[in-house]
Amino acid sequence: MKSLQDPVTTLKGVGQKRAEQLATLGIETIEDLLMHYPSRYDDFAPTNLETTVDKQKVTIHGTVVSEPVLSRFGYRKNRLSFRLQTGQQVVMVVFFNQPYFKERLTLNGDVTVLGTWNQGRQQVIGSKLLVVNPGEETIGTIYPANKHVRQTTIRQLIELAYTQYRNVIATLLPLKIRQRYQLLDRATMFQWVHFPKTSDQARQARRTAAYEEFYLFQLRLQSMRLARRKADGTQLLYNNDELRAFIRTIPFELTKAQKRVVNEICRDLRSPFQMNRLLQGDVGSGKTIVAAIAIYTTILTGYQAALMAPTEILAAQHAEKLAKVFENTPVNVALLTGSLTAKQHQALADQIAAGQCNLIIGTHALIQDQVEFANLGLAIIDEQHRFGVDQRKLLREKGDHPNILAMTATPIPRTLSITAYGEMDVSVIDELPAGRKTIKTTWLKSDQSEAALDFLRKQLAQGAQVYVVSPLIEESEKLDVQNATALYEQFADRFAPKYQVGLLHGRMTNDEKEAVMADFQAGKIQVLVATTVIEVGVDNPNATVMVIYDADRFGLAQLHQLRGRVGRGVRQSYCLLVADPKTPEGKKRMETMVETTDGFIVAQRDLELRGSGDVLGKKQSGMPDFKIGDPVGDLKMMQYARQDALDLLEQPGWDQRDENQPLVLYLRSQNLKTHFD
Incomplete structure (x- = not known):
């Protein structure tokens, strides 16, 4: 069949x-x-030649009224010409170097010609020829x-x-x-x-196809969500008084947003179902302390917690920060990264398997086969969009259905999070800690770069440290952009020996990168010239100035991430964008960065300028490559599809009804994991 x-x-x-x-x-x-x-679609509705101007694209229907003539000239060049009667008018049609069209032409036959109108010669220079019968397809x-x-x-x-x-x-x-x-x-x-x-038929069909695509996508997401809520998870029945006592040791008051999010997470941890929550928060909103409370909650009940970070620098920073947070508590912090020797790695893996470490922080080394947890209760994925779908899945499969908390400092507009993370519960920290100063952002043209250097000199004299960011490591013939190596040399010429200038880029070894970062954080380097390797995970409260060259080469989300590397201390911080954007979009990106430091507003503008695929990173987020639907332009349709999918899945026995059998068979044929399988 x-x-x-x-x-x-x-x-x-x-x-x-x-x-x-x-x-x-x-x-x-x-x-x-x-x-x-x-x-x-090309709409082949005929053009009115009487109102057509020179060099305008035209479509004409008509009858061939002269024998087509094919003449050759020059090397492998030819000209096909014939007269076409369209309405009461007869025009000459000419095709260059398309001799095969002659076979389609017959005297008194009807054709459609697409081309360009030559006003002076009153002829059409053809580009496409269609043989159609009257009343047939015109799209x-x-x-x-x-x-x-x-x-x-x-x-x-x-x-x-x-x-x-x-x-x-x-x-x-x-x-x-x-x-x-x-x-x-x-x-x-x-x-x-x-x-x-x-064109109306095409519009109706595309509308149906887009809704069908969204509906099937949301059925998959919502069935995963329902399946998770029915599946057994790791239930953490912690002692509330002990948790409150720990929170009182935190040397600052949590914001209202942090308290709300902590309550959402703790409610999930107490439930018998596996938590699968995304924690969104702008740079500096205090996600780490929220994660620390979730970790402590887990360890109170005798379970282990794991935190996976995308880089060794960030993993080491988390380990250092959390070791201070958990001083004088029963939390034993272990750091597991790829730079350990085989002997060190094995020794640490043995301790993890024996339950001697209850907080394990690491890179993707955490998801290797030889790493086994004694009783993993909580897995946290930091900067989760930096990991592939498969890597995140491997961490979820460690232990016996551990609770999952994914964190991202890349704010995703609330409306779009139902598309990207529809199978997750989403918590948002939408408030910055009190007393945090707004980063002052300025856009300069490249001919104003001397003013930028004067400003840097004054800031350095006041004891500040500076990031200088370039989009490339070394020169490219194709792109006329500053590069890190050349910038490093320029800044060394300008500021050495009074100030130490360092260089950091992705082609350095991990040891080299960490040595440079350690010197920068210790204040031995005052100016750090870097590529976007610093986008995630560099935390130096004394760095108060960020200069980004060729800023129009970066997306808004990336610019916002980079800017978030400063403003982490008590001093006023600054971000200087040096750019000469050539496009309206490039100018809008610069204007947005100057206008706002709110990550959610930045994300919404990024969405409008670039579309969802670029904002989310399809490969990283697991976001599907929609064939016809646009989750940004058709957002309302996506929201309706989500609710309709939920309504169907929550109906008892929906998958047994005859009218739904084609849908059930389709879901199974696509090997989509649904909660009724």
Whole structure:
């Protein structure tokens, strides 16, 4: 029996080689082919030549009224010309170097020509020729293609697949939903999205396809969430008085936002279900102390806690900070990183397995097979977007369903978090600690860089330390940008020997990086020239000035992260953006950075300027590459799809009803983990 899950090789003309070529576009099954949606449409509605100006793009329908003439000139050059009657007007049409069009032309035959109007010669310089019958399709489809598979091949195969499989296309969306939003059945959706007769048909089909895509995505997320809430987790029945006593030892008052988030986390830890919570907080909002309270809560009940950080520098900083926080408590901190010798690593792994360490901080070394925990109760993933989906999954699988707390200092607009992290509960610290000074941000053009250097000199004289950030390590012929090595030399010439200048970039070894960072934090280096290796995990309260060269080369989220490396002490801090943006988007990024230091506003602007894929990092977040839906532009639709998916999943026995069987079969065929499997 035919199925949309049949491989594309079932189509005539698709052998192994063609199948491999289609796979480069993500097309392996008939359904993949039908869901390879057009990236855009050409509307072939005819142009009124009487109102057309010179060099305007035009579309004309008409009848061929002269024999096509093909003439050759020069080396491998040719000219195809014929007269076309369109309405009461006859115009000359000329195609250059497209001799194959002659075979499509017959005297008195009807054609559509796309081209450019030459006002002086009253002729059309053609670019595309379509042979259509009156009243036939007037919308052209343009598909995502590559060097392996051409547009025409994709179009032909989609037509063949639709013709052969149209009778087995089952509609996935429940009838009530289709009626509520006036959506199409699936067979009509595929027909109109690929072969529309009008732009309205194409619009309706794309609207249905986008909703279907969001609905299936949200069914997956919400079923994972429901499954987690039904699954057994590690329940931590801690002593509340002991926890309160620990919180009283913290030398500052928690903000209202921190208290709210601590309560949300502790409520999860006491429940019998596995916690899966995302903690969002801007740079400097106090996520670490919240994590410390969650760790202490875990250790009070006799369980271990693990904290995974993306870099050794950040892991070491966490270990140092938390060791101070947990002084005179039963917390034993261990640091597990890749730079340990094999002997040290094994000795520490043995202690972890024996339960002798109850707080283990490390890099991805934590998720290696040979690292086994005695009784892991809480796993924290810091800067979680820096880890791949598989790495995060490996940490979740350590121990027996440990509670998961993921942290990110990259604020994601609240509205979008339902898309990126829909299977997680989200806590937001949306308040900075009292007394924290706003970082003063200034945008300078490159011809004002002398003023920036004068400002740095004054700040250094007052005992400040400075970050100087460059987008590249070494010169690139393609990009006219400052680079770290050249900047280092410039700053060394300007400021040495009075001030020590250091260099930090990603190609240095871990030992070299850590030596430079240690010198900077000890005050031996006053000016640190670096690439974005400092974006995450450098904490020096004495560094109060950040200069970012070619700032328009960075995304808003990254600029905000970099700026967050200063302003961590009591002194006023500054961020200088040196940039000559050439595009309106580049100028808007600079203006946003000057206008606000609120990470959520920055994130929302970044979303508007760049789209969700870039903001979230699809590969890192597990965010799907939506084929047709735009989670930013179609956000309301995504929110409706989320609620509709929840409504369905919470209905008892929904998956046993006949009308939902196509959807149930589809979810299982896609190997999506659902709570009813």
